[in-house]
Amino acid sequence: MSSTARPTVAVAFHSGYGHTAVIAEAVARGAAEAGAEVISIPVDTITDEQWAQLDAADAIIFGAPTYMGTASAAFHTFAEASSKRWYTQTWADKIAAGFTNSGAKNGDKSSTLGYFFTMAAQHGMHWVSLGVQPGWASTEGSEDDVNRLGYFVGAGAQTPVDAGPEAVHKSDIATAEGLGARVAQQTAFFRAGRAALAA
Numbered sequence: 001m002s003s004t005a006r007p008t009v010a011v012a013f014h015s016g017y018g019h020t021a022v023i024a025e026a027v028a029r030g031a032a033e034a035g036a037e038v039i040s041i042p043v044d045t046i047t048d049e050q051w052a053q054l055d056a057a058d059a060i061i062f063g064a065p066t067y068m069g070t071a072s073a074a075f076h077t078f079a080e081a082s083s084k085r086w087y088t089q090t091w092a093d094k095i096a097a098g099f100t101n102s103g104a105k106n107g108d109k110s111s112t113l114g115y116f117f118t119m120a121a122q123h124g125m126h127w128v129s130l131g132v133q134p135g136w137a138s139t140e141g142s143e144d145d146v147n148r149l150g151y152f153v154g155a156g157a158q159t160p161v162d163a164g165p166e167a168v169h170k171s172d173i174a175t176a177e178g179l180g181a182r183v184a185q186q187t188a189f190f191r192a193g194r195a196a197l198a199a
């Protein structure tokens with residue numbers, strides 16, 4: 001694990017057409033503003049140096065678009081390559097979280113978030129939920145609410161399939177920033193707890 005005073009949060013993501021990259025940037029921004037040292041790694045071009053950065057991170061936040069009801073194939077390639085870390089449980093006891101973006105309002109994003117959770121559990125990681133009550137869920141709610149799509153497991157975003165990355169919804173960006181901040185905060189708690197128990 002990192003020996004720096006600030007927790008190190010890595011955002012390991014794939015984005016085929018740039019939409020999920022906007023969410024990844026928001027997650028990274030939220031974590032950085034909450035005090036973490038942040039590393040963003042596009043997993044389809046991951047290098048040996050970046051694998052080492054993941055190994056050294058305190059937390060890894062997984063992100064990918066939902067393609068055909070699961071994470072994109074490029075993310076799955078990364079996940080399969082991470083089996084070398086699974087074998088040695090290199091990532092055990094790190095913090096984990098996840099986010100996804102899709103074309104449909106629902107689009108089976110829960111499958112993708114559930115897949116991230118399962119992958120994290122196989123690595124022996126500790127999952128951090130979104131921690132925000134569902135927005136847009138009452139007569140007074142609106143699509144501008146944080147967590148407008150009502151996910152608990154992680155951050156879910158939706159962008160129309162015929163729109164560019166500039167159309168990523170501001171609520172989804174705010175939700176993603178919140179996930180990054182929560183992971184940074186929870187990771188700091190873990191680090192402080194470990195330090196206190198070791199003292």
Ligand SMILES: Cc1cc2nc3c(=O)[nH]c(=O)nc-3n(C[C@H](O)[C@H](O)[C@H](O)COP(=O)(O)O)c2cc1C
Pocket residue numbers: 014015016017018019020021065066067068069070101102103104105106107108159160161
């Ligand atoms: C191969 C493929 C499969 C897709 N499957 C789904 C899907 O299962 N559910 C959904 O809502 N959107 C689906 N979409 C739409 C994407 O999730 C959506 O366009 C998303 O914004 C793409 O993110 P990206 O630009 O980061 O790749 C699919 C798109 C592609 C290209």
